[in-house]
Amino acid sequence: QTQDSCSSNVNLNDQVRFDTTTLNCAPVWSSQNFILRYAHTSPNLWSFVLSVPDSNSYIAMGFSPNGQMVGSSAIVGWMLNTGTGTIKQYQLSGQRSDQVLHDQGNLQVNSSMIISQPQSKRLYLIFQLNTEQPLSRVIYAVGQPSVFPISPNFALVEHTDKASTALNYVTGQTKSETPHAKLRKGHGILNMLGWGILMIIGAIVARYSKQWDPLWFYAHTLIQSLGFMLGLAGVICGIILNNKLDADVSSHKALGIIILVLGCLQIMAFLARPDKTSKVRKYWNWYHHNVGRIMIIFAIANIFYGIHLGEKGKSWNAGYGVIITILFLIAVVLEIRLWKRN
Numbered sequence: 001q002t003q004d005s006c007s008s009n010v011n012l013n014d015q016v017r018f019d020t021t022t023l024n025c026a027p028v029w030s031s032q033n034f035i036l037r038y039a040h041t042s043p044n045l046w047s048f049v050l051s052v053p054d055s056n057s058y059i060a061m062g063f064s065p066n067g068q069m070v071g072s073s074a075i076v077g078w079m080l081n082t083g084t085g086t087i088k089q090y091q092l093s094g095q096r097s098d099q100v101l102h103d104q105g106n107l108q109v110n111s112s113m114i115i116s117q118p119q120s121k122r123l124y125l126i127f128q129l130n131t132e133q134p135l136s137r138v139i140y141a142v143g144q145p146s147v148f149p150i151s152p153n154f155a156l157v158e159h160t161d162k163a164s165t166a167l168n169y170v171t172g173q174t175k176s177e178t179p180h181a182k183l184r185k186g187h188g189i190l191n192m193l194g195w196g197i198l199m200i201i202g203a204i205v206a207r208y209s210k211q212w213d214p215l216w217f218y219a220h221t222l223i224q225s226l227g228f229m230l231g232l233a234g235v236i237c238g239i240i241l242n243n244k245l246d247a248d249v250s251s252h253k254a255l256g257i258i259i260l261v262l263g264c265l266q267i268m269a270f271l272a273r274p275d276k277t278s279k280v281r282k283y284w285n286w287y288h289h290n291v292g293r294i295m296i297i298f299a300i301a302n303i304f305y306g307i308h309l310g311e312k313g314k315s316w317n318a319g320y321g322v323i324i325t326i327l328f329l330i331a332v333v334l335e336i337r338l339w340k341r342n
């Protein structure tokens with residue numbers, strides 16, 4: 001079994017040079033079952049023992065100035081089937097293999113080793129750092145099975161999973177960090193509110209409250225303008241986020257730009273609308289209504305797609321799902337009333 005937990009002691013025999021019985025212990029990455037034991041051994045020395053299930057790939061623990069991968073220095077270790085273990089420091093200066101540099105970085109490594117415990121199917125990454133206080137942003141990664149760095153350049157491959165956390169060394173508490181959490185949240189909420197909620201409410205107002213003329217018109221103009229401004233801000237946040245994350249979200253981005261273009265077309269059409277009595281007004285109406293409908297459908301799709309990309313999970317899906325359902329039900333009721341009236 002691959003169990004280890006903070007209620008059990010590590011038994012690393014006499015392989016380790018420092019006392020492993022008085023370490024603090026914290027489950028630091030629960031989905032991968034990473035357990036970190038550490039101690040402030042002496043004023044300028046910290047000891048770490050990272051216990052992870054042996055998945056036949058490299059394991060890494062890095063110290064980050066800001067929670068992001070880029071800019072961190074990491075201790076990376078792997079154990080070949082032959083039983084040879086290797087542990088090295090890498091400088092993570094970019095998110096490409098050739099930007100992850102072996103035997104570089106700003107950690108003062110005092111000693112390091114990797115041990116495998118066949119009976120518990122676990123690997124132990126053990127190292128000591130010369131520092132008064134290690135950085136509290138700690139990142140972890142697991143490599144690809146059976147792919148190991150080889151001499152002379154010891155290139156790493158991209159991880160199959162990674163985590164960014166903040167560790168409180170006093171209490172041992174770990175909380176997971178999402179890089180650019182505020183920008184992500186801002187992008188999601190602005191787009192949701194702008195394109196995915198206000199624009200729909202604006203369309204409902206235009207379709208079902210024509211009896212209150214010209215009030216419906218002002219309300220529609222106001223709501224759609226507000227929706228457009230929030231949505232535009234949301235798209236700008238998206239582009240900034242995309243530059244920062246360097247993530248591959250090309251379909252989501254393309255759909256987002258199409259939505260923005262449709263939104264601009266709607267505003268231009270609105271400004272250039274022909275008179276109500278004009279002959280071409282019929283065609284204008286058809287155009288404005290259908291571009292609006294397509295935009296809303298694309299927006300709803302891109303919101304669920306964005307939530308999926310951002311791994312925001314069930315709560316965002318459920319929240320937006322509920323709002324969309326309510327708006328849809330309101331529209332159905334109003335549509336029925338509209339048909340009855342005619």
Ligand code: HEM
Pocket residue numbers: 060061062067068069070074075076090092095096097098100139140141155156157158159162163164179245246247
């Ligand atoms: C050659 C080796 C590596 C490559 C090619 C690589 C590549 C990448 C890429 C492309 C991303 C962004 C994609 C995404 O968010 O899904 C990323 C994110 C991340 N990586 Fe790496 N990585 C490498 C090594 C490492 C190591 C050794 C660690 C940990 C010690 C690490 C920790 C992280 C973390 C925590 C993130 C998410 C936070 C962020 O985006 O900055 N990476 N990596």
Ligand code: HEM
Pocket residue numbers: 184185187188189191192195196234235238239241242245247249252253254255256257259260298299300302303304305306307308309310311312
């Ligand atoms: C040029 C346009 C856009 C770009 C470049 C962009 C980029 C991004 C990026 C990079 C993410 C994070 C994905 C990740 O974490 O890996 C994201 C998430 C998201 N996007 Fe966009 N996006 C754009 C337009 C839109 C539009 C128009 C909508 C809605 C109609 C939208 C809705 C969302 C939502 C709901 C999320 C999830 C929020 C989160 O991750 O916190 N995006 N987008």
